Amino acid sequence: MGQYKYHVFVCTSGSTCPTQGSDAVHATLKRGAAAAGLRGTVRVNHAGCMNQCGHGPMVVVYPDDVWYARVDVHGAERIVREHLVGGNVVAEYVHRAPPGDNKLVD
Template identity: 40%
Template sequence: MNDDKPFYQHHVFFCMNVRDGKDARQSCGNCGSEKAQKHAKKRIKELGLSGEGKVRINQAGCLDRCEEGPVLVVYPEGTWYTYVDTQDIDDIIDTHLVGGKVVERLKI
């Protein structure tokens, strides 16, 4: 591996935090983040974009932005997104991860 390049071109973290209780604040895990993360992981594999030097889709604990969520963050850029459904996830994949452009309508 070349030490000058990151291990992954893009590393995507989906907040999966779940808060319970009647007084609990909103949490990404209660807003469909598991379904979205699994969809992204499957789609990246189907596109042949997974693996070293490519794209990694990960689960994360609380990213502390649940009120804006559900949320994900793309590194190394540090671009934060919110989303509603798998169409939004596809837009992030197609536009940002493949096309290299930020999806302004979903950016936090």
């Protein structure tokens, strides 16, 4: 059992996600989780490149092992509301790709 119910990672230091708005996505997730009363229950962290460059902004939720792609601010709000609070995966943003590296761009 880990320290948090959900541990959320947002790629904010790779070569493409930061150019696609990942800092705003990170801020929205962090602010949204706190506003939902999840501080201490949900941890939102910056992360480095996940080798899915070009599909971003990338967000991963553990322990569910759900990978989200092309997450915008609206998507981040939905992930807070539906996944972190409601426990349901937000299907529209799920990263659909084969396991492993899936870079569209280097």
